[in-house]
Amino acid sequence: MKSTIKFPRFDAELDTDCCDPYNNAELTLTLRLGFTQINPAGGAAAGSHHDYGNAAKPTRKTIKWTDAAWKTWKDNFCSTAQSFWTGKFWLVNDAGSFPFVTKSGQGYIPNVWCRMKIVAQDGSAANNHHSISVVRLDPSESWFGSHSTLYDSKDTDLVQKNTDSAGNKVMQRAHVHEVGHLLGLGHVDIGKAHCPASGDTNASACYGVADNDMKSVMGSGMELRLEHAEPWREAIRGFSIGEVLTGVLAPGKLFLPFGRLLIGANPLFAVWPAKFKRHYPRTAEEVAAGTLITAKPARPA
Numbered sequence: 191m192k193s194t195i196k197f198p199r200f201d202a203e204l205d206t207d208c209c210d211p212y213n214n215a216e217l218t219l220t221l222r223l224g225f226t227q228i229n230p231a232g233g234a235a236a237g238s239h240h241d242y243g244n245a246a247k248p249t250r251k252t253i254k255w256t257d258a259a260w261k262t263w264k265d266n267f268c269s270t271a272q273s274f275w276t277g278k279f280w281l282v283n284d285a286g287s288f289p290f291v292t293k294s295g296q297g298y299i300p301n302v303w304c305r306m307k308i309v310a311q312d313g314s315a316a317n318n319h320h321s322i323s324v325v326r327l328d329p330s331e332s333w334f335g336s337h338s339t340l341y342d343s344k345d346t347d348l349v350q351k352n353t354d355s356a357g358n359k360v361m362q363r364a365h366v367h368e369v370g371h372l373l374g375l376g377h378v379d380i381g382k383a384h385c386p387a388s389g390d391t392n393a394s395a396c397y398g399v400a401d402n403d404m405k406s407v408m409g410s411g412m413e414l415r416l417e418h419a420e421p422w423r424e425a426i427r428g429f430s431i432g433e434v435l436t437g438v439l440a441p442g443k444l445f446l447p448f449g450r451l452l453i454g455a456n457p458l459f460a461v462w463p464a465k466f467k468r469h470y471p472r473t474a475e476e477v478a479a480g481t482l483i484t485a486k487p488a489r490p491a
């Protein structure tokens with residue numbers, strides 16, 4: 191089964207056709223990004239643009255996009271951000287959802303592999319999840335004030351964002367951080383005393399004060415944290431609870447004797463813990479026992 195739930199920030203597709211004793215369900219979040227060029231005024235080859243698009247801020251020198259430069263930039267943006275985020279998390283199925291039975295009669299409950307796809311579209315497309323405008327910086331410019339919907343052509347470069355307590359550079363490619371925002375993630379230190387959730391969560395302290403926080407991709411670095419699986423967890427809850435609602439209408443679909451009742455799981459209270467490592471599908475008995483399988487198990491064909 192392949193089914194889709196449309197969320198405001200992304201489409202989520204759950205694929206259970208790929209499930210077998212060794213392969214989990216796959217949950218793909220698709221971001222459709224609408225890209226729009228910002229060119230110098232009046233068709234000129236060179237011009238300028240204000241930081242953050244804010245007329246009160248300084249201007250930086252910009253140049254006109256060419257078709258080739260535009261395509262290269264968008265392709266690089268999408269492929270590198272997608273490869274950063276896709277395939278990194280597995281969600282452990284503590285809901286008893288999506289059970290399946292193999293030809294030999296063995297039942298399994300799959301876990302969920304978290305994938306992501308970025309689709310570049312024209313900024314005018316009606317079904318964009320997010321709109322991104324991009325200035326092409328003059329080669330003499332090293333910095334531009336960008337935000338999650340206004341980028342500059344150098345935002346895909348790896349640059350130093352901070353320095354840790356040992357004096358090491360903390361480096362980041364801005365666009366992978368911004369894609370985190372597009373998925374719904376906030377800055378690493380939101381909610382801490384120095385970054386109250388009710389205040390300006392773009393303040394520099396919100397990008398992480400302690401070394402470990404600073405190195406998070408939702409801080410100033412490039413490291414993923416398990417909490418960054420939250421967009422996938424939000425999506426899988428939608429599918430899991432949806433399955434129950436469908437099951438109420440068609441109870442035979444739920445494999446009740448072997449599935450949820452046996453393991454005592456409840457989708458409403460399931461946590462779907464995130465892991466960085468592949469966790470293999472489990473039998474109902476293994477789920478009930480809380481067994482986690484991270485080495486390839488022997489399974490009946």
Ligand SMILES: [Zn+2]
Pocket residue numbers: 367371377
């Ligand atoms: Zn940010």
